[in-house]
Amino acid sequence: MADSAAEARIDQALVARVLLADDRRAFEQLMRRHQGMVRAQLRRLLHGDHAMADDLAQETFLLAWRKLDQFRGDARFSTWLYRIAYSCFLQACRKQSPSANDTDSDTLERLSATAQPVDLQLDLERAMQRLSTAEQTVLLHCIQMGLSHEEAAYVLAMPLGTVKTHALRGKAKLKTWLAPWQAAPDKEQTP
Amino acid sequence: MNHPDDDTIDALLRKQFEGPVADDGFCERLMQRLPPRRRRIAWPLWAGVAAGIAACGLSLVAMPWLPAGWHDLAGGEFSASAIALLAVVAGMSLLACWWTLAEADDR
Numbered sequence: 001m002a003d004s005a006a007e008a009r010i011d012q013a014l015v016a017r018v019l020l021a022d023d024r025r026a027f028e029q030l031m032r033r034h035q036g037m038v039r040a041q042l043r044r045l046l047h048g049d050h051a052m053a054d055d056l057a058q059e060t061f062l063l064a065w066r067k068l069d070q071f072r073g074d075a076r077f078s079t080w081l082y083r084i085a086y087s088c089f090l091q092a093c094r095k096q097s098p099s100a101n102d103t104d105s106d107t108l109e110r111l112s113a114t115a116q117p118v119d120l121q122l123d124l125e126r127a128m129q130r131l132s133t134a135e136q137t138v139l140l141h142c143i144q145m146g147l148s149h150e151e152a153a154y155v156l157a158m159p160l161g162t163v164k165t166h167a168l169r170g171k172a173k174l175k176t177w178l179a180p181w182q183a184a185p186d187k188e189q190t191p
Numbered sequence: 192m193n194h195p196d197d198d199t200i201d202a203l204l205r206k207q208f209e210g211p212v213a214d215d216g217f218c219e220r221l222m223q224r225l226p227p228r229r230r231r232i233a234w235p236l237w238a239g240v241a242a243g244i245a246a247c248g249l250s251l252v253a254m255p256w257l258p259a260g261w262h263d264l265a266g267g268e269f270s271a272s273a274i275a276l277l278a279v280v281a282g283m284s285l286l287a288c289w290w291t292l293a294e295a296d297d298r
């Protein structure tokens with residue numbers, strides 16, 4: 001907690017240096033501190049499309065550079081960046097054809113056809129793909145990226161209650177789908 | 192059939208997340224593309240606000256009911272012009288509140 005407060009203070013100081021002294025090096029430091037998680041967020045949202053994720057990450061930081069004076073410090077700087085990245089992702093999805101965004105039906109066929117789980121992580125990956133887009137997105141931000149429900153609501157521009165509902169439903173579905181692993185824990189570790 | 196508990200699911204999901212991506216020249220490439228910062232020029236906004244206030248003041252001073260309403264209000268009399276004056280002030284306050292809230296919402 002203290003660490004995250006210290007990190008937030010460093011970010012605030014760097015933002016102030018950019019705004020007051022037009023310090024590009026300070027922005028570079030901000031970028032170096034946060035590019036890893038922003039790109040990881042986008043890679044997850046784009047189901048592993050690294051090239052597209054990096055394009056959107058570039059767009060995110062260019063937007064952050066242009067709109068930095070709108071950052072008021074109400075949220076953490078990282079959360080503000082995730083929000084910009086998520087809106088870039090949504091815009092990119094809108095530009096693409098709607099069918100391109102849906103989960104491939106063949107993939108789902110293969111998922112449901114898997115009778116015997118072979119590897120827990122693989123099954124988890126498949127189970128995640130079976131969740132609705134909103135559930136996947138909420139679980140990504142709340143659990144995998146470690147944001148609070150409030151922060152996830154800010155990033156995803158969703159009501160707090162909706163975020164909590166998606167998180168609960170998503171986890172409940174994962175529990176159901178991964179239940180065979182609990183029944184046979186000895187099979188869990190495969191080389 | 193036992194279901195895995197919340198902590199197990201959380202741990203599995205965290206394990207599945209690859210974590211921060213290595214820089215690999217990303218920042219350097221982006222720094223080369225960074226445009227010069229545009230300085231926001233403040234004077235047109237403030238000139239507009241001043242002109243608006245001046246125009247509003249001039250148009251209100253020309254109204255005969257304004258001094259009459261002010262006079263009535265000072266005398267504690269709620270005449271039609273005094274009520275009109277109060278309504279104008281209340282309306283402008285509400286507009287200012289709405290504008291402030293809208294600006295705060297955008298940020």
